[in-house]
Amino acid sequence: MPVAANDVIKRIVDDRLLGSDNLMDFRAEIDDAARFFRAWMDRPMEIGAIAPSGAALAAAVASEVDETADGLVIELGPGTGAVTHALLQHGIAPERLVLIEFNDYFCDLLRQRYPGVQIVQGDAYHLARCLDGLGLPLASAVVSGLPLYSRPVRERISLLRDAFAYMERGAPFIQFTYAVTSPIPRATPGVISNGSAPVWLNLPPARIWTYRDATRIA
Numbered sequence: 101m102p103v104a105a106n107d108v109i110k111r112i113v114d115d116r117l118l119g120s121d122n123l124m125d126f127r128a129e130i131d132d133a134a135r136f137f138r139a140w141m142d143r144p145m146e147i148g149a150i151a152p153s154g155a156a157l158a159a160a161v162a163s164e165v166d167e168t169a170d171g172l173v174i175e176l177g178p179g180t181g182a183v184t185h186a187l188l189q190h191g192i193a194p195e196r197l198v199l200i201e202f203n204d205y206f207c208d209l210l211r212q213r214y215p216g217v218q219i220v221q222g223d224a225y226h227l228a229r230c231l232d233g234l235g236l237p238l239a240s241a242v243v244s245g246l247p248l249y250s251r252p253v254r255e256r257i258s259l260l261r262d263a264f265a266y267m268e269r270g271a272p273f274i275q276f277t278y279a280v281t282s283p284i285p286r287a288t289p290g291v292i293s294n295g296s297a298p299v300w301l302n303l304p305p306a307r308i309w310t311y312r313d314a315t316r317i318a
């Protein structure tokens with residue numbers, strides 16, 4: 101986005117927010133939206149959305165994670181940290197969080213914003229390269245904001261099966277999508293899937309899918 105256009109958007113939002121207690125939060129949101137949009141212009145298929153998830157969707161995703169469990173929570177494709185923030189708000193301790201993000205600009209931002217959270221810069225479709233050698237315990241949940249539909253279905257299924265190997269028995273792989281259908285076909289052998297009702301408060305409305313390894317359910 102040209103810098104001038106960015107400044108105009110900021111000014112409009114600032115004007116609307118004069119007197120708000122949450123001006124700083126709103127400024128940060130607008131900055132994130134501008135960063136995200138620029139990243140999307142450079143690599144639309146990789147970023148997969150023109151703006152970060154809204155607070156309602158991020159909170160709905162985070163609420164699928166058991167905050168009382170002990171295991172890690174691995175987040176794939178955290179972007180500017182909309183869902184990361186919601187996970188922390190939900191009660192997940194920073195030291196339980198491991199973020200895997202491709203984009204170097206987002207990684208730098210996440211490191212500044214979330215000290216204490218482990219950030220791995222790498223390709224989530226190569227989980228072994230990202231995680232092996234770190235000596236981490238198994239995850240009690242994986243949360244993904246990856247734009248799965250930009251990849252062939254066999255790569256999506258392969259990512260899910262790879263993730264199951266790093267997860268505790270029965271742990272959920274939580275994926276949100278703007279599509280109506282599940283990015284992992286529902287008839288995929290060995291996978292139990294559940295879809296949420298649409299989260300209407302997000303624009304565009306999104307759905308949250310939860311996948312579990314059917315071969316490791318008690």
Ligand SMILES: C[S@@+](CC[C@H](N)C(=O)[O-])C[C@H]1O[C@@H](n2cnc3c(N)ncnc32)[C@H](O)[C@@H]1O
Nearest residue numbers: 149152153177178179182201202203223224245
């Ligand atoms: C749709 S955005 C979601 C961002 C954030 N979770 C949110 O809800 O606002 C997708 C994110 O996944 C990242 N991403 C895409 N492909 C990736 C890959 N193969 N490995 C790691 N991160 C990836 C992008 O850089 C981007 O930050």
